[in-house]
Amino acid sequence: MLRDGDLAAAFDHASPTYDRMTSASPGYRAQLRRSARRLGLPGEGAGLTLLDLGCGTGTSTGALLHAAPRATVVGVDASAGMLARARAKAWPERVSFVHAPVERMAEVEARGPYDAVLAAYLLRNVADPDAVLRLVHRLLRPGGRLAVHEYSLGGRPVDRLVWKAVVNGFVRPWARLHGDAELYGHLYRSVLAFDTPDAFTARLRRAGFTRVRCLPQPGWQTGITHTFVAQRP
Numbered sequence: 001m002l003r004d005g006d007l008a009a010a011f012d013h014a015s016p017t018y019d020r021m022t023s024a025s026p027g028y029r030a031q032l033r034r035s036a037r038r039l040g041l042p043g044e045g046a047g048l049t050l051l052d053l054g055c056g057t058g059t060s061t062g063a064l065l066h067a068a069p070r071a072t073v074v075g076v077d078a079s080a081g082m083l084a085r086a087r088a089k090a091w092p093e094r095v096s097f098v099h100a101p102v103e104r105m106a107e108v109e110a111r112g113p114y115d116a117v118l119a120a121y122l123l124r125n126v127a128d129p130d131a132v133l134r135l136v137h138r139l140l141r142p143g144g145r146l147a148v149h150e151y152s153l154g155g156r157p158v159d160r161l162v163w164k165a166v167v168n169g170f171v172r173p174w175a176r177l178h179g180d181a182e183l184y185g186h187l188y189r190s191v192l193a194f195d196t197p198d199a200f201t202a203r204l205r206r207a208g209f210t211r212v213r214c215l216p217q218p219g220w221q222t223g224i225t226h227t228f229v230a231q232r233p
Helices: 004-023 028-037 059-067 080-087 106-110 129-139 157-178 181-193 197-206
Strands: 049-053 072-077 095-099 114-120 140-151 210-216 225-231
Touching (some): 028 225, 059 072, 129 197, 197 210
Parallel strands (some): 049 072, 114 140
Antiparallel strands (some): 210 225
């Protein structure tokens, strides 16, 4: 498994083609927008400060703005290459990006506290997800909301079979074509190794979150991708 600097470097290498790869996944952007809406942010988000944790090329940042178009959004990612792609897109002045690993975010902390956090496809790729969740808990205002958009396979064998079929039929050929086999091999294994939905909801509660719920995504990713929503008391 890739971790820390090695994982960031692998994402740097993949960043020029990452948006094209994710665009080929049916419903990718719509599902991120659904997770952002599930934060239940009031109105258009005026006066709110939101954190996009592990923002990558900014697709999840766009999902937050779609849910709360008048909010201030801070995106953070450990990959300089992915952030370069994010920064190259057109954003309102209220959107900014910070290059930092989630374990060392002094600048991000200084801009808080935050009204809500979205973490998409992040928690399964960090060395210590419990430490990251405790950090998120600290970054949120009391009553602040968290949405974790993540692959999390349950006990149904069909879910693992579908995930393996997608990876073998599309992801691995793409990775070989673009020289990113190590990264996408890691991402494939990280999904298989990550928490089940029940285990991750328990992890959120241990980190101090309340009102924890696991909401499925529709379509072929039902049972594979979920939105976990929670709140800081």
